[in-house]
Amino acid sequence: MVPLRYLSGFGSEFASEDPRCPGSLPKGQNTPQKCPYGLYAEQLSGSAFTAPRTHNRRTWLYRILPSAVHTPFSPVEQPYLTHDWKSSDPNPNQMRWHPFPIPPIDKEKVDWVQGLHTICGAGDPCARHGIAIYAYMCNTSMVDTCMYTSDGDFLIVPEKGTLHITTELGRMDVVNNEICVIQQGMRFSVEVDGESRGYVMEVFDTHFELPCLGPIGANGLANPRDFLTPVAWYEDRKVPHGRYTVINKYQGKLFQAHQDQSPFNVVAWHGNYVPYKYNLENFCVVNSVSFDHLDPSIFTVLTCQSVKPGVAIGDFVIIPPRWEVQANTFRPPYYHRNCMTEFMGVIKGSDEAKEEGFRPGGAVLYGMMTPHGPDAAYFQGASNAELKPQRVGEGTMKFMFESSLSLALTEWSQKTCECVDAEYYKCWLPLKSHFNPDWKPE
Secondary structure, three states, rough: OOOOOOOOOOOOEEEHHHHHOOOOOOOOOOOOOHHHHEEEEEEEEEEOOOHHHOOOOOOEEOOOOOOOOOOOEEEOOOOOOOOOOOOOOOOOOOEEEEEOOOOOOOOOOOOOOOOOOEEEEEEEHHOOOEEEEEEEOOOOOOOOOEEEEEOOOOEEEEOOEEEEEEEEEEEEEEEEOOOEEEEEOOOEEEEEOOEEEEEEEEEOOOEEOOOHHHHHOOEEEEEEEEEEOOOOOOOOOHHHHOOOOEEEEOOOOOEEEEOOOOOOOOEEEOOOOEEEEEEEHHOOOOOOOOOOOOOOHHHHHEEEOOOOOEEEEEEEEEOOOOEEEOOOOOOOOOHHHOOOOEEEEEEEEOOOOOOOOOOOOOOOEEEEOEEEEOOOOHHHHOOOOOOOOOEEOOOOOOEEEEEOOOEEEOHHHHHHHOEOOOOOOHHHOOOOOOOOOOOOOO
């Protein structure tokens, strides 16, 4: 199989045409009276026309048929997909889920859309403000079916299985330890090789961007050149009886329409509103080389900012393999209460702090101001460890979706799901007081 090709860069102006149709991009204009090869010109806008140029996102697509050629949309039932944040009572407890179960294929075929389960969220896509976090568990490919979300941008984190994703702008393979972003309105279809599982964060407000580096300088963290966008690829394929299904996530509900041709008929495109992927191994880690445990914001890969400076609707943060060299320091994460909500998952290896309970395919959630931190055994070990340079987290990768919103759990995630760990709180109960009123400095 010929390896897929990509364009390198983040937020760049790209141009691509399928090599089977050389010269398919119009020269010097967007909408000629007649496009090359008899194509249709269609603009996909990811921002208002009048947005400042630094934030303006759009791509011109040159396609065999416009995306408007389909039957009317009708509702589709998907019982695990919801944005009804009031259907379940608030829950301020520390939450942990064992690995979310993947349905056996011999009992039920479940594709990527059917396998989406809402875990938590806040806000309203109608008001273009908020976030939703999902797990996906599937075992079969989407056949003659594509999806797009009218509500926001999907950031997808595979934990088990490779996702072979076809988008209107081209194809990309996303493996474990990679992520991808499929932005609002972009049609895509997911093929899998077998049992697959992972996580999704959808942001309703605006688009993901690279975090500001401040005094770090011009380089470090996720470097723009390491983000990859697929090159143009098309198929001119008719589907018998008009049974190609287009699923639209609209105002938190799913709708479907039908058409008789593949939607992946874009022969050429140019613009800066694109899908992309990123390999987490390329992250350039920054850490303290003197003392103290720094805040996890130094591991931010992508951020979706709110209107408040420095406050995120959604941050994507990783806990990567790294060196720890701090002197006279309790090196693990400190005990913490946070004005942000923290959702964490393991996509590779194990969690060095809670190896037995926090496993790949599972998750933890610490709501706004919910206390959390190392358990008793990990505290004792780190408090008495020899402080020599140490490689931490080798062979592992954890991530965090962090939000300034107070995220509500769904009925499924806190009651129906059989993988809820009801005894998670017990890992902190063995912590004892070490207070000594007679302590004297050495």
